Amino acid sequence: MAEFLNSAQRANLASQLLDLHDTFGRDIVVYKEAQKVIISTDPNYNHLYNSGGATTPSVKNVPVRKVFKARIKYDNDRTLENFGEADAQVKVSRVDSRSLVRIKLKVEDFEYIKDSKRIEFDGRMFHIASDPRAHGLFDVVQFYTLFLRPIDQ
Secondary structure (H helix, E strand, O other): OOOOOHHHHHHHHHHHHHHHHHOOOEEEEEEEEEEEEEOOOOOOEEEEOOEEOOOOEEEEEEEEEEEEOOOOEEOOOOOHHHEEOEEEEEEEOOOOOOOOOEEEEEEHHHHHEEEEEEEEOOOOEEEOOOOOOOEEOOOOOOOOEEEEOOOOO
């Protein structure tokens, strides 16, 4: 069976999708579990057994964060809220438009983000509220989609 696109054309289309992502992607900040750094003023103090010197240890939490590019889509389109034939409109109950945000990420970015604690963009904090969905052309996964829910609701 003859193929419509050869392998070079497929690779070209896939690279154009990556260019599209780089063009329209916006910065998001991903926070992971904070790294705990133990600060002690006495070099003889043993943190494991809490002995051997002055007990003046302090723990400092250092945030672990990284910036990625993602395509962000808010659920603002309310044109699909009413369905039905003429004069028989049926209103479908939908989730509040401020409650879910969809982001698309590159595969390598998703590998870092999938176990994150918080994601920040547009001055708001979000957490992951869905399972990932893979996307790509020609059986090659290039992107993942995640739905996020705001933390400050």
